[in-house]
Amino acid sequence: MKTRFFDLPLRFQIVIPFSLLIVLTAVVVVGFALPLAKKAASENVDLRLDSARSLFLLHLDHETDRLRDSALALSERPDLAAALAANDGAALSHILANGAGSLDALQVLAADGRTLAVGAGRVLSDGDFAGLSGDGTAGIVSSQGGAVLAVAAPVPSTGSPRGYVVAGRLLERLLTELKPSTSVELALYRDGSLLAGTFSNLHGQSTVAPPPPPQPAGDGPVKGGSAVNGRAYAAAYDVVDSLGTESGVTAAVFVPRSDVWPSDMVLGAGIAAALIVPLVLLVLGFATARAIASRLERVVSVIGRIGAGDFGQRVDIDSADEVGRLAQGVNSMAARLQDAEAGKAEFLAMASHEIQTPLTLIHNATEILLDETGKPTEVPRQELLRVIARNIDRMSRRVSDLLDLARMEAGNLTLRRRAIDLRPLIMEVADSVQPMLEGKEQELSLALPSRLPPVNGDPDRVQQVLLNLIANASRHTPEKTHITVRAKNEGESVSVAVEDDGPGIPGERLERLLDGGRRPFARDGHGLGLVIVRRLVDLHGGRVWATSAPGEGTVFTFALPRNGNGKKVTGNENTVGG
DSSP, rough: OOOOOSSSSSSHHHHHHHHHHHHHHHIIIIIIIHHHHHHHHHHHHHHHHHHHHHHHHHHHHHHHHHHHHHHHHHHHHHHHHHHHHOOOHHHHHHHHHHOOTTTTTEEEEEEEEHHHHHHHOOOOOGGGGGOOOOOSSEEHHHHHTEEEEEEEEEEESSSSSSEEEEEEEEEEHHHHHHHSSOOEEEEEEEEEEEEEEEEOOOOOBBBBOOOOOOOOSSSSOEEEEEEETTTTEEEEEEGGGGGGGSSOOOEEEEEEEEHOOOOHHHHHHHHHHHHHHHHHHHHHHHHHHHHHHHHHHHHHHHHHHTTTOOOOOOOOOSSSHHHHHHHHHHHHHHHHHHHHHHHHHHHHHHHHHHHHHHHHHHHHHHHHHOTTTTOOOOHHHHHHHHHHHHHHHHHHHHHHHHHHHHHHHHHHHOOOOOEOHHHHHHHHHHHTTHHHHTTTTTTEEEEESSOOOOEEEHHHHHHHHHHHHHHHHTTSSTTOEEEEEEEEEEESSSEEEEEOSSSSSOHHHHHHTTOSSOOOOTTTTTHHHHHHHHHHHHHHHEEEEEEEESOOOEEEEEEEBBTTTOOOOOOOOOOOOO
């Protein structure tokens, strides 16, 4: 026999497509997403490096221009030329002090390189001037305080220059100010040796930047990778044209790889995701499917036992998801079936008793009539026939009551509603029960107001309710007792009470008689009339209640909504006296 997909257990129906989807996702990730991510990461690295390198070189050119402007502005001052001609060191120092500003080095040198005056710290020694051309071109000059970016401008005079003005900035301080962001690091090299850099370790001390790789001339920047203090960087190296291509000065920019998510990390993360995530999802999916299938199997098992007739079975699942709601539905169904089974057994017991008693009496009377011995009997023939007739009527009423109850239980009983005046209806019922009451020498009295508002209902069914209550009161009270029927306007409803002075009903029995959720059939058949009363009053939108106390009688009351009210009458269903 060929097995269809939906014939498989639920766990496999969930796991198989889920696994195929995971495999397909992994193939797409490895085949397409990872190469695209690698390419995007590489482009991102190049973009970040090119942007940082361009900003660094631009700012370095700008700082060089500022130094050149500062040196030229001072060199062209007439007072500085006059002081230089007079070899007045004090005047030169005064002029330089006023023009130092943010410069780290500002000096006046004689034509032979001797220092005549210092305005911003003694950074350059007399012999360092040889590194500058003196025509306004920038250069890197070493000093005791570190490498300095400096520019020398000649002081104009007739013939050869009398001297030079030198302006400079310490590279360490300058590079720190030129950093485009806190995570980007900068460095300057000359002939492969580090001049200055911004790297520092956790203690704030300078860390030597890695040396640049060999850089072919005219091929543009060189890119690569480096590791400093255990941190990976992407690097770009380029010649500083503003200092002249023959100076051998190289600028370097370092960008942390963690900031640009480089391709090797993307590749590693993608492979890990492609291998680990599907495996984890597969395990979780299988565990979830197995848990769902296990709970469904418990529900199916209980349904099977309920179908076999064991209505006491319940599903022990109290979750709020779909399986939990299914379990609650099964439990509710089982409870209803259990209640229906118990009600059916009670109903059959009551029905058999109700019919068996009159049949027995009819059978006994018939046997006496059919006795062919010719012997005179102690019971007159007419009395035997009356016994037969009464029991036939009794059995007919019970069958009619059972049919009415079955129709109400099935929802097939139709009410012919209209406005009803209860006064004449109650009087009519009182006249019809007089023969029944006279047989037990019981009295019936009516306590009715002069006028009652009309109620909405079926007159025949309301008469049936009242007849059943009076019949119950007569049947369950001794001879020569008194029964009273009272009616009262309750505002939105009209109540009718049937009161007797019999022995009363025990509290537990009274609660069962009027319990709307149970069928109050008793072993002696009593209770069928009250079931019909309760059902009929409920169909009218009314309510039934009772009060009773041992030795003080019982009062059964029902209330029906007034005509045009349209509201269901609410309240306690029963009250038991002490």
